[in-house]
Amino acid sequence: MNDERLDFLLDRHLDGELPAEDRAELEMRLLNSAADRARFWERAETHAVLHEGLQRQAVGSLVPVTRVRWRRGAWWVAAAACLVIGVISVWQHGRPVPETVVAARPEVAVVQQTAGARWHHGAETRAGDRLPTGTLRLEAGLVRLRFFSGASLVLQGPAELEIKSSNLVLVKRGRVTATVPPVAEGFILLTEGWRLVDRGTVFGVSVPDDGKAELHVLNGKVDVQSATVARSLTTGQAARLGRDGALVELPVAPESFPTEGDVFTRSASQQSERLVGWRESSRRTAQEASLLLYYNFENADHDRGLIHNLAPAAAKGSDGVLVGGEWAEGRWPGKSAVEFRRVGDLIRALPLVTLPAATFVAWVRFDAGFDQRQTLLLSPKVGPGQVYWLVWPEPRRGPAAALAFVETDQGRNRYALAHESLPAALIGRWLQLAVIADTARGKVSHFINGVRLSEQDFGDALAMDLNELVIGNWGYTREPSSFIGRMDELAIYRRALGTAELARLYDEGKP
Amino acid sequence: MNVAATQQQVLQLFVRHQARIKGFIVSLLGDFATAEDVLQETFLVVQHKAESFDQDGNFIAWAFQIARFQVMKAQAQHQRAAERFSDAVLEALAASAPVEPFDEAKLAVLPGCLGKLAPQARRIVDLFYQHEHKPREIAQLLDWTPAAVSVALSRARTFLRQCIEQQLAGPQP
Numbered sequence: 001m002n003d004e005r006l007d008f009l010l011d012r013h014l015d016g017e018l019p020a021e022d023r024a025e026l027e028m029r030l031l032n033s034a035a036d037r038a039r040f041w042e043r044a045e046t047h048a049v050l051h052e053g054l055q056r057q058a059v060g061s062l063v064p065v066t067r068v069r070w071r072r073g074a075w076w077v078a079a080a081a082c083l084v085i086g087v088i089s090v091w092q093h094g095r096p097v098p099e100t101v102v103a104a105r106p107e108v109a110v111v112q113q114t115a116g117a118r119w120h121h122g123a124e125t126r127a128g129d130r131l132p133t134g135t136l137r138l139e140a141g142l143v144r145l146r147f148f149s150g151a152s153l154v155l156q157g158p159a160e161l162e163i164k165s166s167n168l169v170l171v172k173r174g175r176v177t178a179t180v181p182p183v184a185e186g187f188i189l190l191t192e193g194w195r196l197v198d199r200g201t202v203f204g205v206s207v208p209d210d211g212k213a214e215l216h217v218l219n220g221k222v223d224v225q226s227a228t229v230a231r232s233l234t235t236g237q238a239a240r241l242g243r244d245g246a247l248v249e250l251p252v253a254p255e256s257f258p259t260e261g262d263v264f265t266r267s268a269s270q271q272s273e274r275l276v277g278w279r280e281s282s283r284r285t286a287q288e289a290s291l292l293l294y295y296n297f298e299n300a301d302h303d304r305g306l307i308h309n310l311a312p313a314a315a316k317g318s319d320g321v322l323v324g325g326e327w328a329e330g331r332w333p334g335k336s337a338v339e340f341r342r343v344g345d346l347i348r349a350l351p352l353v354t355l356p357a358a359t360f361v362a363w364v365r366f367d368a369g370f371d372q373r374q375t376l377l378l379s380p381k382v383g384p385g386q387v388y389w390l391v392w393p394e395p396r397r398g399p400a401a402a403l404a405f406v407e408t409d410q411g412r413n414r415y416a417l418a419h420e421s422l423p424a425a426l427i428g429r430w431l432q433l434a435v436i437a438d439t440a441r442g443k444v445s446h447f448i449n450g451v452r453l454s455e456q457d458f459g460d461a462l463a464m465d466l467n468e469l470v471i472g473n474w475g476y477t478r479e480p481s482s483f484i485g486r487m488d489e490l491a492i493y494r495r496a497l498g499t500a501e502l503a504r505l506y507d508e509g510k511p
Numbered sequence: 512m513n514v515a516a517t518q519q520q521v522l523q524l525f526v527r528h529q530a531r532i533k534g535f536i537v538s539l540l541g542d543f544a545t546a547e548d549v550l551q552e553t554f555l556v557v558q559h560k561a562e563s564f565d566q567d568g569n570f571i572a573w574a575f576q577i578a579r580f581q582v583m584k585a586q587a588q589h590q591r592a593a594e595r596f597s598d599a600v601l602e603a604l605a606a607s608a609p610v611e612p613f614d615e616a617k618l619a620v621l622p623g624c625l626g627k628l629a630p631q632a633r634r635i636v637d638l639f640y641q642h643e644h645k646p647r648e649i650a651q652l653l654d655w656t657p658a659a660v661s662v663a664l665s666r667a668r669t670f671l672r673q674c675i676e677q678q679l680a681g682p683q684p
Contacts, residue, residue, distance in 0.1 A: 020593035048534025
């Protein structure tokens with residue numbers, strides 16, 4: 001029997017996209033008609049055959065989850081006008097903005113530590129990041145993951161995993177050590193041909209390129225199922241997947257699997273190397289003649305709340321005075337930062353200059369959502385040349401916020417906005433943010449991690465008033481505008497920095 | 512037969528009929544991601560209850576009952592009421608589900624039939640069934656409307672079902 005309406009409803013259900021109002025109709029039909037139920041199973045059978053068939057084929061050739069969309073022209077100007085008052089004409093060059101299209105996958109694991117990790121396609125997955133379900137490809141190095149279920153995995157690259165949920169992971173390739181505390185008992189690792197159900201243990205799995213998986217139980221018990229065998233292996237037992245799913249016993253080889261200790265040791269030594277490298281770079285930065293202000297937040301005078309301006313020939317008064325805010329850990333263990341949370345967490349300084357061109361570079365970490373304005377830096381004196389550098393929420397455009405640089409003259413404001421440049425995924429990560437404000441040439445650009453996000457025309461030349469600065473807060477408004485997060489480096493140059501210089505600073509300072 | 516041997520036998524039945532049980536779960540849920548978890552939960556319960564399986568009974572029917580309860584449990588956790596079938600509907604569907612084993616012969620002819628799809632339809636089928644993207648995500652990836660993706664999926668299913676049946680019926684006169 002052919003019933004188009006029924007097939008439509010059944011297919012929408014199988015697609016996972018049946019609207020609520022249609023579901024009631026489908027339920028009524030399924031409850032009342034045996035023929036309709038039979039049709040359900042007929043349609044479902046094809047669905048199941050397709051899923052099974054294509055899943056068995058699914059090796060490699062996965063679709064990347066990000067793509068680059070080319071944005072052009074001034075399509076966003078109308079939206080911006082809703083948010084701000086008195087915008088003068090601004091426009092944006094077409095620039096590729098990486099954009100996560102498939103962000104709907106649930107997050108199921110935390111990256112706890114990485115050591116020399118190199119990811120497929122140069123992805124910058126770091127400690128603290130949350131991982132969604134899907135494919136994870138590590139080309140080299142060691143990584144420790146902790147699933148929300150409580151199970152943890154140490155991966156040694158090259159490795160490829162398909163994370164199905166916080167309890168279920170398919171190992172396609174590579175060496176993996178699983179540590180499963182009692183709370184996560186029942187954690188399952190799949191390999192081609194095997195299903196391993198953990199019973200509270202530490203075990204290693206390796207899947208070489210020829211696909212012949214090995215299981216080594218280092219401590220505890222693991223249930224193994226293949227197409228023909230179901231049995232348990234316990235401490236000190238190891239096996240290889242043989243022909244037709246048979247288990248071929250092997251001598252256990254604990255030393256061939258990476259441990260949590262390996263990741264910790266290598267990660268700690270790499271972090272201290274990065275810190276030493278950054279200190280070297282910071283010493284060179286401090287000799288740069290065009291610096292107006294340079295805080296690296298090291299050797300600060302904690303008792304008097306003073307942050308020394310390390311720029312050559314620093315003006316008296318340009319040392320930062322820490323009003324509120326707490327000392328905290330920066331990009332690496334042993335590197336200090338200031339943590340900003342509440343109103344009054346701010347730094348004040350008096351550089352006493354007016355500049356036609358300047359570059360602002362800050363290393364910051366946002367610790368809260370982007371649903372309120374967050375001030376990175378501003379000159380508080382109302383009048384010509386007053387500037388603000390801030391995060392600007394864009395609720396109409398989705399969860400991401402814009403970076404904004406605003407120059408104001410009592411209501412006649414000029415804006416440079418990098419729309420949707422701060423997606424929620426950046427929360428909790430150390431970022432290098434920069435603004436190159438060349439108002440003499442009438443151009444203002446925003447950068448994240450050395451990459452230019454936007455360049456905007458800023459109209460006529462007008463000098464920026466940097467006589468007085470407030471960092472990390474607005475200071476005198478009822479509207480909440482506090483930066484919530486940490487800052488561990490801030491540099492202001494008296495000139496427009498080259499993009500190559502900025503990229504070099506990023507490379508030397510990235511965590 | 513001793514307990515361990517019964518359990519062993521039941522687990523092997525599960526492994527053998529896993530594709531069929533998974534198809535059952537996937538169809539009731541309308542969601543691939545949750546289906547994997549439900550299959551694993553079902554496996555654990557089957558293992559736990561192995562002794563209560565009647566050796567003369569139908570394993571698939573027995574496993575479906577366990578799977579249906581796991582589907583209900585997962586739905587209560589993951590899906591809103593408007594996105595899932597009521598328990599009464601799940602019960603009616605489970606009672607009418609065919610208990611034949613998964614037909615591996617259909618998988619054997621599937622690649623040939625997939626090869627006959629138009630390139631765009633093939634791409635959508637891959638994105639949905641292999642990469643498990645939701646139709647909404649596919650629409651975004653391809654710059655299509657979600658409705659057009661749904662229509663393409665429906666047509667592909669109808670075509671592939673007919674093609675598979677024809678292939679299995681043998682060469683046409």
